[in-house]
Amino acid sequence: MKVLKFGAVWCPGCLVMKPRWAEIEKENPWLQTEYFDIDSSKEMIDQYQIQTLPTFIFLDKENKEFLRLVGEIKKEKLVDTINENKNR
Amino acid sequence: MKIKIAKFFSILFVCVFFVSLLFGGTVKAETNLDIYMFWGDGCPHCEKESKFLNELLPSYPNISLNKYEVYYNKTNSTLMKKVSSELGSNVSGIPYLIIGDKEFVGFSEGITDKEIKDRIEECVVSTCPDSISSIINDNNKSDEKDDEEQKNQTIETKESKIISLPFIGKINTIDFSLPLLTIIMGVLDGFNPCAMWVLLFLISLLLGFNDRRKMWILGSIFIFASAFCYFLFMAAWLNLIIFIGYVSWIRIIIGLVALIGGAYSFKKGIENKDGGCEVTNKQERKVVFEKLREIASRKNLLIAIGGIILLAFAVNLVELVCSAGLPAIYTQVLTLSHLENWQYYGYILLYILFFMIDDLIIFIIAMITLKMTGISTKYSRYSSLIGGGLMLIIGLLLIFKPEILMFG
Numbered sequence A: 001m002k003v004l005k006f007g008a009v010w011c012p013g014c015l016v017m018k019p020r021w022a023e024i025e026k027e028n029p030w031l032q033t034e035y036f037d038i039d040s041s042k043e044m045i046d047q048y049q050i051q052t053l054p055t056f057i058f059l060d061k062e063n064k065e066f067l068r069l070v071g072e073i074k075k076e077k078l079v080d081t082i083n084e085n086k087n088r
Numbered sequence B: 001m002k003i004k005i006a007k008f009f010s011i012l013f014v015c016v017f018f019v020s021l022l023f024g025g026t027v028k029a030e031t032n033l034d035i036y037m038f039w040g041d042g043c044p045h046c047e048k049e050s051k052f053l054n055e056l057l058p059s060y061p062n063i064s065l066n067k068y069e070v071y072y073n074k075t076n077s078t079l080m081k082k083v084s085s086e087l088g089s090n091v092s093g094i095p096y097l098i099i100g101d102k103e104f105v106g107f108s109e110g111i112t113d114k115e116i117k118d119r120i121e122e123c124v125v126s127t128c129p130d131s132i133s134s135i136i137n138d139n140n141k142s143d144e145k146d147d148e149e150q151k152n153q154t155i156e157t158k159e160s161k162i163i164s165l166p167f168i169g170k171i172n173t174i175d176f177s178l179p180l181l182t183i184i185m186g187v188l189d190g191f192n193p194c195a196m197w198v199l200l201f202l203i204s205l206l207l208g209f210n211d212r213r214k215m216w217i218l219g220s221i222f223i224f225a226s227a228f229c230y231f232l233f234m235a236a237w238l239n240l241i242i243f244i245g246y247v248s249w250i251r252i253i254i255g256l257v258a259l260i261g262g263a264y265s266f267k268k269g270i271e272n273k274d275g276g277c278e279v280t281n282k283q284e285r286k287v288v289f290e291k292l293r294e295i296a297s298r299k300n301l302l303i304a305i306g307g308i309i310l311l312a313f314a315v316n317l318v319e320l321v322c323s324a325g326l327p328a329i330y331t332q333v334l335t336l337s338h339l340e341n342w343q344y345y346g347y348i349l350l351y352i353l354f355f356m357i358d359d360l361i362i363f364i365i366a367m368i369t370l371k372m373t374g375i376s377t378k379y380s381r382y383s384s385l386i387g388g389g390l391m392l393i394i395g396l397l398l399i400f401k402p403e404i405l406m407f408g
Helices: A012-027 A042-047 A075-084 B002-023 B044-059 B074-086 B112-125 B133-160 B173-190 B196-206 B212-244 B248-271 B283-296 B301-318 B325-335 B341-369 B377-400
Strands: A002-007 A032-037 A055-059 A065-070 B033-039 B063-069 B096-099 B102-105 B162-165 B169-172
Touching: A002 A012, A002 A042, A012 A075, A012 B196, A012 B377, A065 A075, B033 B044, B033 B074, B033 B112, B033 B133, B044 B063, B044 B112, B063 B074, B063 B112, B074 B096, B074 B133, B096 B112, B102 B112, B173 B325, B173 B341, B173 B377, B196 B212, B196 B283, B196 B301, B196 B341, B212 B301, B212 B325, B212 B341, B248 B325, B248 B377, B283 B301, B325 B341, B325 B377
Parallel strands: A002 A032, B033 B063
Antiparallel strands: A002 A055, A055 A065, B033 B096, B096 B102, B162 B169
């Protein structure tokens, strides 16, 4: 499983999510994540049709999107989602 | 005989000519002149014009000033329509002054006062027409009755603004309403994301430097320059409204803008349940980011400070269209409140102080913790909902019940 994180430095919600993800990544070193800044990753924005920030896209082993979360998400919800889909 | 008559008239003419030379310029018509002023209780320009006329008119004992209040007195309001229609102008703004069929709408110190004085002098030296006296006389009988009703209404309105609170006693809501409204609108406007993105970007840039002093200086200067720019914009808007005077159609247009803006903001608050930021590909944003990078990385602090001030002004001007709604509506409410000049500016400063509070909190936390923090976007959602609701209420009041917004 891999998580694509889309955000921007000017978006307050993205800044709120940054430390939450930092904690999750520290607690789950196996988790693959990648961050894309809206102002410098136009191709990815178009490819995944990002409308609102922050957006978190969950990809399975075949790089297929199976879940998309938008906005400020509580850490507990993220952890639960990750644990439930660990083997995908 | 004809020669004798001609001689008589020639002598008479010469006598009149010399007498007029002797007394010319000081001779004033003895005929009385009525002048008419339509005003509103709480209208600041009307107050200024009244004060000016009260000082001027004692020098002209033959001139009588007839005043008609139009906010609370429907008869006078109808009379004003009739009068302006008779003069072919259909004026809707006040103060509306008529001197010998010449109209003066609004009052601007240094301009209108001179024009009024000139017209009075003109009417004193020569006779001026008064084609509206008949309309006024027709209304005089019903006026007396209306005046009594108007007084009762005004007393009722002013008394109803005093409320009793347990343990505190009686308080006049007027003393609290405007500061409270100022603080609420300022805070709600502060959550408006229009200009905040630049501050967040600037902080993220500053955090990349190891020079704490530079971070504090550049960040604070950006915030204060933005606040100053906002102050200038609000002061300019305030003066524009004051200059135009109490014109009902401007109040109604701003009321409509408030309704549209409020509905949009409310809709956005309801739709944006995730509280996320909208993705836009703004070219200006990229330009601003590049400029900020360039300015912040300057080694010469003075040049960096100059650059940051210019950029703060530029960004706030670019974002003016986006962020102008609430301040424009607030300024309109302020002008309805009949305040002294220093009070107007004091309230604008109070508004800006609360407007900047969220920016200051984010900046100070970032500078102390050296981490980028954002205020949760769920607050911006609430701000959209509350701000939208408030704008809808103010819009309705501006259009239908402006007297409720007259706090002065």
